Structure formats: structure tokens, C-alpha cells
Amino acid sequence: MSNADWANRDFYKVLGVAKDADQAAVKKAYRKLARENHPDSKPGDKAAEERFKQIAEAYDVLGDAAKRKEYDDMRSMFAGAGGGFPGGFPGGFGQGGGSAGGGGFDLSDLFGDMFSRGGGGGFGTRTRTPRAARGADVEAEATIPFEGSIDGTTISLRLSSDAPCPTCSGTGGKPGTKPHICPTCEGAGVVVSSVGGGFSMNETCPECHGRQLVYDEACPTCHGSGRGMSSRAVSARIPAGVKDGQKIRLKGKGAAGENGGPPGDLLVTVHVKGHRIFGRKGDNLTLEVPVTFDEAALGSEIKVPTLGGSPVTLRIPPGTPNGRVFRVRGRGAPRKDGTKGDLLVTVDVQVPDALDEATRAAVTAYRDARSGADPRAALFQGGA
CATH class of the missing domain: 2.60.260.20 (Urease metallochaperone UreE, N-terminal domain)
Known part of the structure; x- marks a missing residue:
């Protein structure tokens, strides 16, 4: 989403609360709407999934007092400049961040830092929708004949790697049980912890493991972790000229990603047999x-x-x-x-x-x- 898109969003309208609503009212509205539109509650409903994303984006700002204040200040600034917010930008600001009055004002100058900062100083990158995560890299070893190291060869490997639990499909819940928004992170998937010196950092929620939901009963196979082991056979092409002990990276042949994320890579350490002469x-x-x-x-x-x-x-x-x-x-x-x-x-x-x-x-x-x-x-x- 561009900076201009962010500036045009009315997060109060998305959550259905007044601008002067207190934090408790904001949280209550978010939890109600999130429960009604969560993808796990309405599997296959793309419209509900999109509404859930919008709700999560709105609460990410309004649910944090510091972010909410900065957002309100921004709205006031635009309202005082001639009123184009939220329907548009004053002075002809376009979606790409155009200029006003020929002065060369770039929206990225105004919003770039605001939207890039994490924590309490601005609109952070934390999201309450499940994030796509790249799969882990998998390491393996293979021994090939001397001739194969010179001419190249194709090998077959059987790999065991981390994968979504086949019983619960990675949710961590017992099939058929009802999901609830995680009470620890309130559906954020992350919690804020202090690291000393006045600094804090986001960490994966220890209760829902970043999935944002908890279930009435844990999956009996993975015991709530949402992960398991898979075994599979892959074919790998070893390039010509490979040396003994060399590590070959094969893109996309590692562990599967999460939430639509790309797979990891396969790293093969090659051992070359000696030759007779x-x-x-x-x-x-x-x-x-x-x-x-x-x-x-x-x-x-x-x-x-x-x-x-x-x-x-x-x-x-x-x-x-x-x-x-x-x-x-x-x-x-x-x-x-x-x-x-x-x-x-x-x-x-x-x-x-x-x-x-x-x-x-x-x-x-x-x-x-x-x-x-x-x-x-x-x-x-x-x-x-």
C-alpha cells in the first residue's frame, strides 16, 4: 500500500467507532469485527478475508495510543490545509504523491519515515493478519563418482524437513474445535518485550506462536505447535565441475513456506569419490x-x-x-x-x-x- 493510500484511509470508519472513542471501545469493536470476519471462521470467503485485513490494519494504528495520536495529527493537518482528507489530498495530491502549488512537495517526504518506523513512534510494520513466511533451508550431503563431478550428474535425495502438521494443517488446533483470538497478543501474533535501556522489541507470541488464534483444544498430533516432519524424495542436478566438499544451493527445494510463503533452499554438500588413475x-x-x-x-x-x-x-x-x-x-x-x-x-x-x-x-x-x-x-x- 502506498503512502497516499494510507493517508486516505479512515480507520475510525473501518472499526465503526467515533473519533473520540476510548481505547476500550476501540478494542471491543476490533475484537467483535475480527471474530466475525477471521478467515478461519469463514474459510474460503475472500470478502471476509479482505475485511479482516482492513480491520487489522485499522486496529494496528488505533489500538496503539502513540500511533493513534500521530494519525489524528495527520488528519488534522490535512483538514486544516483545505480538506481533502479522507476523500482525497489537498492541492491535487495524487496517488503517487504529487506536488502542491508547484512547490515540489513529495508525499514520501511526509509519510515515508512515519510509516517505516516500528514500535510506538509511528505506524509500524506489525500486522495482525497471518504473515507469509519463507520455508527453512534444508541441508543434505551426497557422494558422487569422480566422472559425475567433471561432467555433472543428477542425484536423488530423500529429505526430512519441518512442515505444517498434516492433522491440523498448521493451525495448532484439534480439527473441529473453535478458534478464539489469542488473549495474550490480542490477535497481533506478536508481543512487545523490554530489552532494557528504554528499548523494546516485538517477539512472536508464545501462546499462539504467531498464528493470532488459539483453540479450545490443541491438535493431538503436534500438541499445538502446528508443525510436523515430512519425508520426500527430490531430484537434484549437480553442475559440471563441482569440487569435493563444495556446497551447492538449489533454489526452492527446501522446506515449504507458511501462509503462502516461498519454500526454502536445499543446500547439498558434495563429496567426490576418488578415481583409479x-x-x-x-x-x-x-x-x-x-x-x-x-x-x-x-x-x-x-x-x-x-x-x-x-x-x-x-x-x-x-x-x-x-x-x-x-x-x-x-x-x-x-x-x-x-x-x-x-x-x-x-x-x-x-x-x-x-x-x-x-x-x-x-x-x-x-x-x-x-x-x-x-x-x-x-x-x-x-x-x-
Whole structure:
């Protein structure tokens, strides 16, 4: 509702009381009208539901002495300015808060702060109609294969989450029993508590739990809480490139909302199984490839596998040392921008456990050909 709409409302007329009615008369009128028009008393009656909202809005102002005084002051101000209230605004004020006399007077300047303040200083945001509430987020864990983390996968999860009680549909009352306006919060759904230092805050009513109504008998299933547990199966798409331990947020797959509110989200912590030969480092895949001494010394071309693709040929230059890393572009994990990381291939030069006679003779000849050069000589040289 805009500021102009608020300014045009005659809350005394809505409750059917005179402007000079005392607070007791205002409360009595509100309780009578609220009882007659509450949605739980007239299920499916949209007109009654709308009247109940108007009644609650009116009492939210007139039922609070400080708010009522500010509201009355505002009415007096408009009446003294030429009388457009409550049928309209003086000086041609439109619904959007136009100007008067070309002076650029903006209704939002007048009402914006007044309607945004809570507590006793102005027309607060507290309402006595049931508020839509977003459902809670639900957390779950899932373990997927290594390939699924690279290519993406769909998993099925069975979730247990908080939900409206199936017996009372969230009202907290035993089916068939009569609802009454909560005597503790007087139908507000909230109570004001002091936090010290002259400050106060609104809290959910401990008796009606914010539902504004209490019943003759509590629901035997939820014992008046209005909540229960539900179990359901959901399918969740895990995006390509997800990392081990990453938390994925799936919008709208959490617990159901209340009073028409949206559902919460599902937060899935993903665990990735290890792979037989491949590993992962950031957006790159890793692979350790064994090569023979002669392949490393003389150079060679070898085939190496890729994850989910055809093998690639890798050229090993002569004199390649053990542990050297070769990069195969674009054969790694997907990135958010649509590109892919690389495949990092580490060379593992193999030393045979045993030598046959011919191989031993060849290695001995190689040693003799080295002319006794000591590869560790530099370790014993002096100097920094």
C-alpha cells in the first residue's frame, strides 16, 4: 500500500467507532469485527478475508495510543490545509504523491519515515493478519563418482524437513474445535518485550506462536505447535565441475513456506569419490604416467588416456627427467565461463626390479660409457 493510500484511509470508519472513542471501545469493536470476519471462521470467503485485513490494519494504528495520536495529527493537518482528507489530498495530491502549488512537495517526504518506523513512534510494520513466511533451508550431503563431478550428474535425495502438521494443517488446533483470538497478543501474533535501556522489541507470541488464534483444544498430533516432519524424495542436478566438499544451493527445494510463503533452499554438500588413475588440482586434472629409462633418455612418443575422451599422443623429449610435468590443454575440469582446465601429466621414470642377462650387459655397457662421471660431485664442492 502506498503512502497516499494510507493517508486516505479512515480507520475510525473501518472499526465503526467515533473519533473520540476510548481505547476500550476501540478494542471491543476490533475484537467483535475480527471474530466475525477471521478467515478461519469463514474459510474460503475472500470478502471476509479482505475485511479482516482492513480491520487489522485499522486496529494496528488505533489500538496503539502513540500511533493513534500521530494519525489524528495527520488528519488534522490535512483538514486544516483545505480538506481533502479522507476523500482525497489537498492541492491535487495524487496517488503517487504529487506536488502542491508547484512547490515540489513529495508525499514520501511526509509519510515515508512515519510509516517505516516500528514500535510506538509511528505506524509500524506489525500486522495482525497471518504473515507469509519463507520455508527453512534444508541441508543434505551426497557422494558422487569422480566422472559425475567433471561432467555433472543428477542425484536423488530423500529429505526430512519441518512442515505444517498434516492433522491440523498448521493451525495448532484439534480439527473441529473453535478458534478464539489469542488473549495474550490480542490477535497481533506478536508481543512487545523490554530489552532494557528504554528499548523494546516485538517477539512472536508464545501462546499462539504467531498464528493470532488459539483453540479450545490443541491438535493431538503436534500438541499445538502446528508443525510436523515430512519425508520426500527430490531430484537434484549437480553442475559440471563441482569440487569435493563444495556446497551447492538449489533454489526452492527446501522446506515449504507458511501462509503462502516461498519454500526454502536445499543446500547439498558434495563429496567426490576418488578415481583409479586421475586426480584433480583446481580446474586441472592430474595423471601420473610411467615411462621407461630409455624412453626418458632417448625421447619417445607415448599415448596417455583422458577422462571421458580419446587418448592423446604426448611427445617425451630426449633427456626428460623423472617428475617432469607436461600440460595437455583443454582436457581438464569445466570452468564457470565455459572453458576447461588442463590435464597435467607427470612422468614417472621406471627402474626395473630385476634385470635379465642381456639387459644387465646393456646397462653395464652404458655405465662404462659414462666414463665414471659422478652426478653427485657438485654436492661436495665448497662455496655458497
